[in-house]
Amino acid sequence: MPSALASFEIVIGTLLVIAVVVLAATFLRRRYIAHGLPLTLCGLRPTETDRWHLGLIRFGEHALEWYTLGGVSLRPKHRWQRQSLLLTAPRRLPRAEAIAVLPDAYRVVCTDRAKTFELALQGPAYTALRSWQEAAPPGYNVNVA
Missing domain, CATH: 2.30.29.30 (Pleckstrin-homology domain (PH domain)/Phosphotyrosine-binding domain (PTB))
Structure with missing residues (x-):
């Protein structure tokens, strides 16, 4: 059974990964839309x-x-x-x-x-x-x- 600290670290890590994915998707979408x-x-x-x-x-x-x-x-x-x-x-x-x-x-x-x-x-x-x-x-x- 994972401890409360390990669960907290998993939640924080997941939120960070989601934030990075959203920022990357926003950046890539803008670059694609611009097309120069x-x-x-x-x-x-x-x-x-x-x-x-x-x-x-x-x-x-x-x-x-x-x-x-x-x-x-x-x-x-x-x-x-x-x-x-x-x-x-x-x-x-x-x-x-x-x-x-x-x-x-x-x-x-x-x-x-x-x-x-x-x-x-x-x-x-x-x-x-x-x-x-x-x-x-x-x-x-x-x-x-």
Whole structure:
């Protein structure tokens, strides 16, 4: 019969192994999602809700892809084609809506066909998004307001 100390050591060891596995999975998922493309932290809010959802946004070759921050899925939860994405002017996020991990974020209202949503991005990430949108290949019908 194992002693209480041995049981305690087994529990602590198991928790440490689980923590290492979760951290490694998170790191590997982020590396896989990035695939060498720009990836940044972003908030997403559909217009019908008041809640921001944190995630990772990737500027792909032809589409903007949004991945949930947690989880194990390697597929984007949302995907918006560059040629159908309309961005409005950014507005600083009010303090009442502030997101702790995105200090001084900007809110950008976006429209993709008939769907409207908002993105919360920090200054450099917003600049990257605007540059990505404006740098569309020739022949794309890009709408930048």
